[in-house]
Amino acid sequence: MENGIFIGGGGENYGEKQYLALGYANRHGLVAGATGTGKTVTLQILAEGFSAAGVPVILSDVKGDLSGLAVAGDPAGKLHAPFMERNAKIGFDDFTYDRFPVTFWDLFGEQGHPIRTTVADMGPLLLSRLLELSEAQEGILNIAFRLADEQGMPLLDLEDLQALLVWVGENREDLSLRYGNISVQSVGAIQRRLLVLENQGGADFFGEPALELADLMRTDADGRGMINILAADRLMGSPRLYATFLLWLLSELFEELPEVGDPDKPKLVFFFDEAHLLFDDAPKALVDKVEQVARLIRSKGVGVYFITQNPADVPEDILGQLGNRVQHALRAFTAKDRKELRMAAETYRDNPRFDTEEAIMQVGVGEAVTSMLQKKGVPGMVERTLIRPPASRLGPLSGPERRAVIDASTLKGKYETRVDRDSAAEILARRAEEAARAAAEAEAAEEEAEDVTLREFNAGRRYTADRVGRSSSRSTRSNSRGDTLGEALGKALVKELRGTTGRRIVRGILGGLFKSR
Structure with a gap:
């Protein structure tokens, strides 16, 4: 098929x-199955196919197996003979081993380029979900x-948010009048x-330089995605950090990419492995957000593929x-397994040649029942399918190879x-x-004002004339003691008059004067 x-x-x-028709690849998809049934291989061949068609791909590697996409498969490997046997069965005559352009990313910066975003870009809804x-x-x-x-304070990393929350707590009385109650406990x-998130490594995720989406949508020199x-x-x-990050990435793609309608092939394909993590215990508002993004991002030319063990892990509106x-x-x-199996079978277009429910139970490792969109977006009839072998290595890279x-x-x-x-x-x-x-300046000015008032008070109360009938030495000693005591009393009086008690005395005196009149 072209x-x-x-x-x-x-x-x-x-x-x-x-x-899988590229013209309908942006209408999303599902890869499901129990552990060990071949979901990883299916994900690998889909990534290879999109890359070969010039479509960039984003996928999460939960077990490390998908790193093998960066190197070609080995004709001398133990899997070569089974691969050739399967290719003969399915008529895959032009099969060749090949490597594909790969960029490794890691939120923690250990096994790939670091990925960061700012707290502001994450937004309160997703951050609340994360916390x-x-x-x-x-x-x-x-x-x-x-x-x-409102106050022009960029929120870039966790330190910014922590500092802002401290300020909110300190000014909660004033802020509560405008925004509603703010409790210290909350x-x-x-x-x-935030401290728990920081200890789990979340602090590495928030900050700059933030990820540029254009770096996820590149092609190599040969035009491969x-x-x-x-x-x-x-x-x-x-x-929770994993699910929130992937949802944030979807939201960013939705907000920044232009409308393209129905392109000949997607602009980008996004594989969401372990999809149940996104929906487990998720509030309705968040599920509605995922549904909205999944529904509308198709027109941006982005295909979203959920990989999970059971279709029941995905809400019906999204499924x-x-x-x-x-x-x-x-x-x-x-009984619960049989009910979920029945529900999974009912989502396919029936094939009169076999019972879909039985086929889902009977397919072996590397086999599947498939249904792909056909002309005008009509779901194809369900078929039992032998999945083709991957062209790249089936297995992880070594540490030096990844480096x-x-x-x-x-x-x-x-x-x-x-x-x-x-910030x-x-x-x-x-x-x-x-x-x-x-x-500090106000306190210094207040102390200076007190000193000035004290000097004026002392200057007004002093009597500088000679005392009659007393010796000069006695007079000097007496004046010295008197001045020292007077200064102390004056200083105390000034402080008291400037304080709360003093203001009350003055108000009482003035009140009495007004009343007497």
């Missing part, structure tokens, strides 16, 4: 060859983002969640939008060095310094 990706097919008890905040805490986070926008809870592989083995230890499907084997040992690919990347050095420019934390620190300086 302008299509060969998936597999052929052989006894199997139907015609199956192709598992309550409704009240999410409200305070929205207030903080609003204040950052602010403290958010700070604790770049396969962007996100190292997700360590990231899976923080599943209904996934036109291209590869269903590997599902096991049905319990060689990273060092040869044209992006090397662009994201490795972190940049800390002037909310620095602005608030300067404001605090200026406030402290102003307070």
Whole structure:
């Protein structure tokens, strides 16, 4: 089939060859099946096909196996003979081993180029999801983002957000009049969640230089699409960070890419492995956001493919939008399993040659039941399919091989060095310094005013004429003691009059005077 990706097919008890039409590839897809049934190989051949067609790909590598896309398969390897046997069955006559252009990425900067975004770009909704905040805490986070926008304080990293929350807590009484109640307890809870996120490595994800989407949509010198592989083995230890990052990336693509309608081939294809992590315990507002992005991003020329163990992991409203499907084997040992199997079978267009439900249970490793969109976007009849072998290595790269690919990347050095420019934390620190300086100056001015008042008071009470009948020495000693005592009393009196008690005395005296009149 011209302008299509060969998936597999052929052989006894199997139907015609199956192709994924590039013109309908942006109408999303699903790759499902139990562990060990061949989902990773299917994902690998789809990535190869899109890359060969000049379509950039983004995928997450949960187990490290997909790094083999960067090198060609080995004709001397132990899998060569089974590959050739399968190719003969399905009529894949022009099969050749090949490598594909790969860029490695890693949120932690260990197994690929670092990926960062700013706190402001993440936004309060996704950040609240990441931190598992309550409704009240999410409200305070929205207030903080609003204040950052109004006062021109960029939120770039976690330090900026932490500093802003401290300021919000200190000024909560004034802010509550405008934005609603702000409790110290809620602010403290958010700070604790941020600390946990920071300890899990989330601090590496927030900051600059932020990822430029254009770097994910490149082609090589031969016109093949770049396969962007996100190292997700360590990231899976923080599943909420993993899911939030991928949803953020989808949202950014949706907001920044122009409308293209129905292109001849996608501008970008996004594979979301372990898709259940996105939807487990997700609030309705977030699921609605995913549904909206999945529904509308098609017109931006982006195809989204969910990879998961069971189609039931994907909400029905989203599942209904996934036109291209590869269903590997599902096991049905319990009543719940049988119900989910039945539901999965019902989403396919029936084939009179076999029972879809039975076929899903019976297909072996490397086999699947498939349904691809055909002319005018009509779902194809379900077929049992032998999946074709991959042209690249089936298995992970070694450490030195991965490092060689990273060092040869044209992006090397662009994201490795972190940049800390002037932002909310620095602005608030300067404001605090200026406030402290102003307070010190005001205190100094107040002390100076007290000294001036004291000198005037002492100058007014002193009697400088000679005392009659006393010796000069005694007079001097007496004046010295008197002046010292008078100065102390005067200083105390001035301070008291300037304080709260003094103001009350003055108000009482003046009040009495007004009343007497």
